[in-house]
Amino acid sequence: xxxxxxxxxxxxMEKLQNFxxxxxxxxxxxxxxxxxxxxxxxxxxxxxxxxAYPDEKEGDVEICCKVDQNGDIIIELSDAxxxxxxxxxxxxxxxxxxxxxxxxxxGSVLIKKFVDEIDYRRHQNKNFLxxxxxKQN
Amino acid sequence: MEISKKKEDGTLIVSVNxxxxxxxxxxxxxxxxxxxxxxxxxxxxxxxxxxxxxxxxLRSFLKIAKKLKVKSGKIALASLQDIVKxxxxxxxxxxxxxxxxxxxxxxxxxx
Numbered sequence: 475x476x477x478x479x480x481x482x483x484x485x486x487m488e489k490l491q492n493f494x495x496x497x498x499x500x501x502x503x504x505x506x507x508x509x510x511x512x513x514x515x516x517x518x519x520x521x522x523x524x525x526a527y528p529d530e531k532e533g534d535v536e537i538c539c540k541v542d543q544n545g546d547i548i549i550e551l552s553d554a555x556x557x558x559x560x561x562x563x564x565x566x567x568x569x570x571x572x573x574x575x576x577x578x579x580x581g582s583v584l585i586k587k588f589v590d591e592i593d594y595r596r597h598q599n600k601n602f603l604x605x606x607x608x609k610q611n
Numbered sequence: 612m613e614i615s616k617k618k619e620d621g622t623l624i625v626s627v628n629x630x631x632x633x634x635x636x637x638x639x640x641x642x643x644x645x646x647x648x649x650x651x652x653x654x655x656x657x658x659x660x661x662x663x664x665x666x667x668x669l670r671s672f673l674k675i676a677k678k679l680k681v682k683s684g685k686i687a688l689a690s691l692q693d694i695v696k697x698x699x700x701x702x703x704x705x706x707x708x709x710x711x712x713x714x715x716x717x718x719x720x721x722x
Contacts, residue, residue, distance in 0.1 A: 488634045509663050509694045516665045520633055568703025572676055580666040580702050587701045 475540045482523050482535040482553055490519060490537060494549065497539040501547055503607070510588030511547065511607050517581035518551050518560060518603055526555025526601065545609035546590075552602045559594040560585070560603065612639055616646075622653040622685075622721055624714060628660035631668030639671050647675070652684035655717040659690040664698050676708050687717035 478493045480486040494515050498508050519535065527533045538550040566579035585592065591606035612635035615626045623646065631639055646654075654675070672688075679686050687709045691699065699705040711717040 484633065491632075491634070506694055513663065513665055513694075513698070516632055516667075520665075520667070566703075569706070570703075572673075572680060572707040575673060575704075575707055577666045577670040577673060577702075580669065583701060584666060584698065587697065 475538055477536060477538045479534050479536040482526055482533055482555070484523055486535075487516070487519060487523070490535070491516060494537065494539065498547060501541055501609075502545065503547070503609070507607065511549070511605075514585045514588045514605055515549060515551070517584050518605075521558075521560045521581050522551065522553050522555070522601075525558050526553040528556065531555075547607040547609075548604060549607075550602060550604045552600050554600050557596050558601055559596075561592055561594055612636075614639070614642055619718065620722070622655055622718055623651045624655045624657055624718075626657040626660060630663040631661060631671060632663060632665045633667040636667040636671045639668070640674065643671070643675055647678050647682075652679060652682050653721050654679065654684070654686050655714060655721060656686070656688045657690055657714050658688055658692065658695060661695055662692060664695050666702070669698070669702055669704055672704070672708055685721035687711055687720050689714040689717035 476497050478490060480490055491512065495512055498511050522535050533554050535551060535553045540548050542548060560582050563579055563582050565583050589605045590608045593604040595602045612627065612629040612631055617624050629635065676686050689711045690713060691710060699710060709720055711720060
């Protein structure tokens, strides 16, 4: 089960994304679905980088990738930061006009669009965000 | 991510190729910032070769759209690939930045 751990900083985004892309690219999913998987992971990572370790604290993010017996891809992102469930952030008002819009809150909107099942757990002082991408969809 | 540009009747057509994500959007921001500083006020983005966009890329377009609004400028996006279109739709960004099926349609819209 491929894993990667790295400090939760923007400078590591590219290598974490490459790790995920390498795994996902070989599982028989379409290019379009692969993009959706990469997008969901990018949005989750950005939120971990921005919110998991506040006040100059530093810590890691760990990504585990696996495929189950159905061919579903399961990606788990974990960090040892403050309790934070990205999926409880309220959706932004998408009817807001250009002056009022920001991109805040879009991460969870995009994740919900492209991930089939999302699970969050807090366990042993860590956040575990698990995405399932079903082979059959 | 790479951009190429051409001018057509006062409108700058910017082709955005590759991916617009957290890693590449700072460069995109810089290049577009420069174009706006140079006085461009009518922009059509040809997205035919853009394979991927994340919220970082949406933020880039929002910045451009806001700056152009202040100058009474115009912006339109054209030829979005499927997944990019989905991102614009689910985020509601297609309601604040006009999206068209072709560069020609987009050009008609910004004149």
